Amino acid sequence: MPAAALAFAAHGMAPHQGLEDSPEEPSLSDRRLLTWDEIRQRTKQGASNREQWLVIDRKVYDIGRFCRRHPGGSRILLNHVGEDATDPFEAFHVNKSSVKKFLKTLLVGELAPDQSSSDPEKNELLIRDFRELRATVEKMGLLKPNTFFFLAYLFHILVLDAAAWLTLFYCGTSFLSIVVSITLLTISQVQAAWLQHDLGHLSVFQKTKWNHLLHKFVMCHLIGASANWWSLMHSQHHAKPNCYSKDPDIDVHPWLFSLGKSLSIELGKKKKKYMPYNFQHKYFAFTMPPLLFPTLFQYHTIYVSLKKKFWVDLLWMLTFYFRFFYMYGSLLGIKTVLLYYLIYRMLESSWFVWVSQMNHIPMHVDYDRKLDWTSTQLQATCNVDQSWFNDWFTGHLNFQIEHHLFPTMPRHNYWKVTPLVKSLCAKHGIEYKSKPLLTAFADILHSLKNSGELWLDAYLHK
Incomplete structure (x- = not known):
């Protein structure tokens, strides 16, 4: 029953632990353009070497190494793997600018120009x-x-x-x-x-x-x-x-x-x-x-x-x-x-x-x-x-x-x-x-x- 808000990266309801010592931001050459089909294939349950990616504002982030250090717990992030998490991210952060700076260190790519900003199935x-x-x-x-x-x-x-x-x-x-x-x-x-x-x-x-x-x-x-x-x-x-x-x-x-x-x-x-x-x-x-x-x-x-x-x-x-x-x-x-x-x-x-x-x-x-x-x-x-x-x-x-x-x-x-x-x-x-x-x-x-x-x-x- 009720366990009477949310956080991605620097969620505010729990202490802001785990945001330091973050990995270095990947170089531009390491980023790639991705489609929603590719994201779904790479993140679907049962996939070999399943990636733990989610999308925020058209950018694709790998939260695999970070989720255990996430102030709001790992489950909150893992429950959005393979999805557009823009709206939850916006909904639960009051200091988005500082969080987005940290997100750069998790960036692996972004949606290709011909891809919709949100999952086309939604x-x-x-x-x-x-x-x-x-x-x-x-x-x-x-x-x-x-x-x-x-x-x-x-x-x-x-x-x-x-x-x-x-x-x-x-x-x-x-x-x-x-x-x-x-x-x-x-x-x-x-x-x-x-x-x-x-x-x-x-x-x-x-x-x-x-x-x-x-x-x-x-x-x-x-x-x-x-x-x-x-x-x-x-x-x-x-x-x-x-x-x-x-x-x-x-x-x-x-x-x-x-x-x-x-x-x-x-x-x-x-x-x-x-x-x-x-x-x-x-x-x-x-x-x-x-x-x-x-x-x-x-x-x-x-x-x-x-x-x-x-x-x-x-x-x-x-x-x-x-x-x-x-x-x-x-x-x-x-x-x-x-x-x-x-x-x-x-x-x-x-x-x-x-x-x-x-x-x-x-x-x-x-x-x-x-x-x-x-x-x-x-x-x-x-x-x-x-x-x-x-x-x-x-x-x-x-x-x-x-x-x-x-x-x-x-x-x-x-x-x-x-x-x-x-x-x-x-x-x-x-x-x-x-x-x-x-x-x-x-x-x-x-x-x-x-x-x-x-x-x-x-x-x-x-």
């Missing part, structure tokens, strides 16, 4: 129109953050966090006081999760280093999870949303749930049954929402941090656990504070999972069909209708379409770009789907019920 007109839309967005200044908005947001998180403890300190540890305290802390934690999401996407400050620093504070110190871990997982989700084996948010297929029409039918035909998927719409609400944070996330964030040697994140995370158990343990005692911790984590998890999955699970889930950037994002995302409450409750993830098309856009500008995105969708006959909040929650269960029935039919009859 929707070239849509690609062109989206790039014009992005240029308009940049000219309108919609990628520039209002830092005061986010600092005020952080202030309300800190007030709620303090109020949770002060309730117990001044009002005692009665049942009612504990309920009020848990409620306040849960709200604070979920809102902090939305803010760390903004910071991870580099949409709070114009300077990358300030986004990184505050991301550590919010994610590691206030929430108790690794900022780098989140970046690695979330970047893959944004690159290929709802693409099986490439989006970690749907790694629960097939171990816990059967997702998507084609994947469910395939699973049934193979006679595989890891869970009673025809009942998954009934057991979802009692498993994934309340248990994701207290179990999988708690284990996985520590495991990845140790494996990847995110020592700074681990030290920051220790400050969360020390602060929480010292401050609350001194008031509640060992048994009660452990129960308090479990309850608020389950509530926080439930809120997060329902919100994060309402935009994706009901949408198209399949293998990566290597569509253009815009089509990939639009087929996997939907919106929830705007209101003051919905904006606050979801951390503006009710604007999931706009967020996925422009991941570094600060959330306070989503509503401004919505009319332009709707116009693009209407021109190309693409459905721009938006729904009420409760309908979005219900659609999670409806989609699970449908995919479970498809699996059962294929399992029994095909």
